[in-house]
Amino acid sequence: MSNTPPNCAILGFGYLGRPLAQKLYERGAEVAAVKRSLSSDDINLPIRLDTADLNHPDVFQEAFWQQYWADKTTWFCLLPPSALKDYCGSLRQWVALAEQFGVQHIVFCSSTGVYGERVRECDEHTPPEPQTDNARHILAVETLLWESRIPNIDILRLGGLYSAERHPVSRLLLQKNISGGKRPVNVVHQDRAVDALLQTAFDPQGRKLRNIVEPDHPGRAEFYAAEAAKLGLPPPDFNPEDISGGKIVRSIFQDRQA
Template sequence: MHTPDCAILGMGYLGKPLAEKMFENGSRISALKRQSVSANLPVNLHTADLNHPRVFEADFWQTWADKPLWFCLLPPSAVADYPALLAGWLQLARNFGIKHIVYAGSTSVYGDAARPCSEHTAPDPQTESACKIYRVEKLLRESGIPNIDILRLGGLYCAKRHPLHSLLKCSNLTGAHRPVNMLHRNRAVAALHRAAVTPAGLRIRNIVEAQHPTQYNFYRTEAAKLGLPEPAFNLGDQSGGKTVYTVYGDFADLLL
């Protein structure tokens, strides 16, 4: 499959390994990061204050004009007004005639209610961050750009950056028996790349590992792998949580 030239908004936790994968498969890459970063890749990398009201008038965007595929990996916490920034970014994409956008969203749009959640489940965003992500999903769906991929990613983890470290700072943790909806960073990058090389109109997919152990079992297993203590869960807490899965087969093999 042909890997197109691309532009990446957000060169952090997912952006750097994604750029590596795209480059290894023949893509020319432009990228934007909020702060300076070293990247041992031939990437046309710029930094910018995304909160600046005239950010989209900057000259460096011209290096994005000939990239038919754009990624958005930027989290809501990155800017003051996330939906407004992405609205401006999408307008720029339309002005350049971009044909394909891949957006790294989140399963947080389903809320916290204990229920199974597929792509056919109505979202119920409850946090400020989830509400902003869902508003951007709406902007993407209504953008008129021919190919839109909205990938609702599970909770990201890898050995270098693991949520276990935060849990170890707490005691009497709730949710011991809730199912996890996790996604290793390598699987996330593989899914982003697959979306990039298989444009298919409007596509919304849950990208979550197929197995859903309880939080207690998941984190004690991860602690053993990393040589860290087990987190202190309150095993008496019987509260439940959502289980996110995909009903489609186009990414399922990456999630086993």
């Protein structure tokens, strides 16, 4: 792994993109990023931050791509399918732009959701079984990247993201008699996900697929009760009679375990 920071460009300057940009900058990288609109938190950031409507048909002809992205050797895509009207179509144009500029490394934030919900243990060799539109869109972009001319591709399939500031337990507390309390969780803390993205930026070595999940897989009821206690909240109301199981996602790459 190189100690020299690559100059990076980030598509998706939010929950993962902002802390990733900060860490890259602290290590001496030049960073450019794009988001939909600016907020007060964006003032005087030490990176090049542009705004764009990524759903506009001509967005990838904007001058800032040539001016501020063409010289960045590593590009990140951290956008979920919900961020774009035509996820695959928009990212196909984005990848074509990367090919045009001679980008050497793309890091794509994928999801363990591509494995579906069937009860089984999954690792990087397990065939995907996407069951939702979002999972199918993500898998289609993975295929697009594998077929691209970019020499170094890293696809990180992240587990469910959480942190104290944005925790799914808050939504669960609004529900009653929740199903699936025994199903194992496949999660990764925001900090660990950002660290995995950062490590990957420094290590372009061909084409790699990684699952980024925490090694422990307690049941949802157990996990979220413990997380709620950390936040001073009551445990979510899971149905104790539902004993249905779910998948467990692991990684065969010990060096990148979350």
